[in-house]
Amino acid sequence: MLRLAITGAGGFLGWHVRTLLRALGRPEPIVVSRADLTDPAAVAARLDGVDRVLHLAGVNRGDPAEVAAGNVQLAAQLAQGLRRCATPPRSVAFANSVQAGNGTPYGDAKATAAGILASTGVALDDLLLPNLYGEHGRPFYNSVVATFCRLLATGDTPEVHGDRELTLAHATDAAARLVGVPAGGSWDPAMPPLRIGVGELARRLTGFAETYRRAEIPPLRDRHDVRLFNTYRSHAFPAHAPLPLPRRADARGELVETVRAHDGGGQTFCSGTHPGVTRGEHFHLAKIERFVVLRGSAEIALRRVGDGDVVRFAVAGDEPVAVDMPTMWAHRITNTGPGELVTLFWTNELFDPGRPDTYPEPVELPALVPGQAVVG
Template sequence: MRIVVTGAAGFLGWHLRVRLRLTGDDVVPVTRDNWAELPDLVAGADAIIHVAGVNRGPDSAVVRGNIDLASDVAVAVRRSGAPSRLVFANSTQCGNGSAYGTGKAMAAEILADAVAHIGGHCVDVRLPNLFGENGRPRYNSFVATFVHAVVGGIAPTVVDRPVGLLHAQDAAQVLIDGLTSQQKRTDPAPTMTSVAAVLDTLREFNAVYSDGGDIPVLRSRLDVDLFNTLRAARFPAGYPIALTPRTDDRGRLVETVRAHGSAGQTFVSTTKPGITRGEHFHLRKIERFVVLGGQARISLRRVLTDRVVHFDVDGRNPVAVDMPTMWVHNITNIGDQDLVTLFWTNELFDPDQPDTYPEPVSVPIKEAAPC
């Protein structure tokens, strides 16, 4: 399918495009930079996922902004008579009387009318509070604000209340499912928690992880997602993580992973000089590299961007480098002897769901501007 994604440079838009890389579909990202081209882009598409929206600013600007964006999409759909399917990233706040809820409700009506006019199918996805890697503090989510504060040693103001959270990757999957759904409305279920509980969890995780890279107890999928969000905010400035060798007359011991109650799998590989391993990314998996012998370059690139981060490491001074989720990564033997590397992941390998998606680190992505 050829899928137009509006709001492609935003938080949810980036997560959605990462997820769509796994489907093999042709994705057309639409941002502020090419919004004027929307009619032509829509004319050649099979589907639209409309993510673009306005959620900050004066009330009138928030209402008008969401209406205007939806109207532009609707005009493009009516003029072209295509595509026959539109998925709208709506909100659970739709119609709640707030400026954002009012703007979203009116946008939903505009889009549904346009798609009905051409005999197509519109799916209204009511998303709850979203969070995840690379969110902007004080903009995308209170979770992003808390992560920024915790990493920076700041004590944020908390007004506690119950809250339902959905990771952005789960939201992206629901939007993709809408491309084939026969339903007109989808309400993905969030995980219930509270504002104060989220802050307490992030503080606990940061304290444990800051102590030599210890992995905290991860009791649930929400814990894993919050920890991955925290790790993304610490990368790359917080890496590599120094490890402390213990040496006596028998030799040397290095504690490479201290996991507090977590499951996991450890394996060791050797790599010949000049050979590269990896060239893939993960959506959920926590993975650690520790070189114990030889010299290596660990390279990483955030998916859909072209800046590559390098760490040159030496087994004589072991350090840990943890792979952030949705960063393509590899390891290359840059020495003249076999490279010995220990790898650890927080989950046992499942061949049916390996969470490993091939992509080279070095290939620049020719799409929208980096998020």
Template sequence: MTIAITGGHGFLGWHTASRLRALTGTDAVRLGRDDFADPQRLASALDGVDAVLHLAGVNRAGSDEEVEQGNVRLALDLAVALAHQDRPIDVVYANSVQAELDNAYGRGKAAAAALLASAVETHGGHFADLLLPNLFGEHGRPAYNSFVATFAHEVAAGRRPTVTVDREVPLLHAQDAARELLASVGRTERRTLDAEPRGVGEVLALLEQAHALYATRGEIPPLPGPFEVNLFNTYRAAAFPAMWPLSPQVHADNRGELFETVRAHGGTGQAFVSTTRPGQMRGDHYHLHKVERFFVVQGEAEISLRRLLHDEVVTFRLSGATPSFVDMPTLWVHNIRNVGDTELVTMFWADQLLDPENPDQYPEKVALP
């Protein structure tokens, strides 16, 4: 099945395209502003597409009218492109819980849903209308995607944001939203996605706790549940790559040296040690949720990482002469290579016990062809 994603280069679009790659090994047709600016180009982009996830939207503009009509216009452009195909194409719409409210954004999203439902049903396709709550996750844009993105970037930069109005906000991680969007392909339905209510002040406190433990000492904060893991990964994305690598305090005496490799404040964890011969490499995979640490104990290593569906590669050089470590951010492809002349000894740690049935590990090479 070929799936197109409008807004495919945005925050939710990237998360959804990444999840599709991870679980199916296929790439989405990612559509952006340039495609919508040219009706013929947009129609041609849908050739051979079986389903469209319509994630593109307008939530900020110069006026309320621009917000409302901007969402209607995007839906209309997509409806025209679908009509050019003259065949059934399923559409899943990333609507908003605000579609049930009387404000410019809500009215625009509701009108877009009605327009798309009619266009899809006319040609025999399935239309799923999913009402999304507030989303957060890795690589959200501060002061744009959510208050969580803003807080994460501010805290990671060592600043202290303030809470002006403390209230509970229903929050959903972008990967969980992507899971539901992909699961709705081929269905005719309208439903509101479940979210976890969390206080604005509570979120900030969790991020500040993570920063206090993680930024200078690399200690893992308490991760009692999926929300805390997702929030921590959001913070880690904001902190990467500026804070790496870290070197622990080394305690030495006549017996030798001792240093701490991981200190985790609660939760599960698993560690193992590997040896790697000169010139050999380990890794070339990525994770959706796992927190993972590479600690070079002996030898010379290069750790390379590339954000999924991006081209730029970040590389760190680590040496056992100065024991140090780098944590792998979620949704970044990574590997470690022995670039020295002697055996490389690396300790690996992950926050979760390995589940062979669901290892949260997806193969992909850091180096692009």
């Protein structure tokens, strides 16, 4: 199994890389921090004998001169460490940009950085990445998708100043390409692009948000719709959870609308759970999953992969609500009542034993303190 090292582990793409490695059951990568990069000897010590280095550290926004200098400096620092390795890595995968060499300070700096890394003699996988989007991107920094999602999640309206076409790829697809794993599960290292205008992107995300505020699942016609919706949900959680469900009552009793999925089916199933028993302790990379307790009481607990904080919801069948599992969050449900817990589960796709998109991960990590990172 390849031994990996990574720079930029704490960034947006770095988190998606580490989460994918978690899903694959791979060892945690060796992390080269920005503090390490200032010391060539420390870099060499960390990289000596590894198989592949993922160079993800970079500067995307800010003063143009600082952005340019920062990207060149980071590559130069890594290169100095590589030259000092007694046993150099077999390859370096560089998270470059399709803007490399386009005449802008950022693009020219990325091209210069690639040249610096190539000069070390270590095989360079120079990956020209398009705009990336995905769960937990940093608004007003990583991508316009993250910015629009955050605005919608906080009740604001995205504004489009000058429409143009974007070419987008999901961060997990880019992670698969960087790590060097074949297509499988919910990732594709070919990075199938989404080509969409900024105005259409704003309209699509706005439609998703408006539908989801009613606890309904919007039309999700392809893999990019699913991933855009999951990206929006990552910005809406946990502030907008649980979701209240429409209830209807007449002389016969009550009816609760648990799932309204537009243009989609998915799979629905129910479970009975004995007192004190827990189900779950796993996460999904792309699957949308909804829990609705119909009888009994339970605690639903969730933790974002790579974090230590646990989010908890007390739910009961007397007041049914929907709790949707964010992608890349470990989750579980525990029967906290004296009797049987009856829970309805819904997912947006039929279960495929060959590609279950379900990866074991405990919610509770006793050795951690709140806010402490657990990956890398």
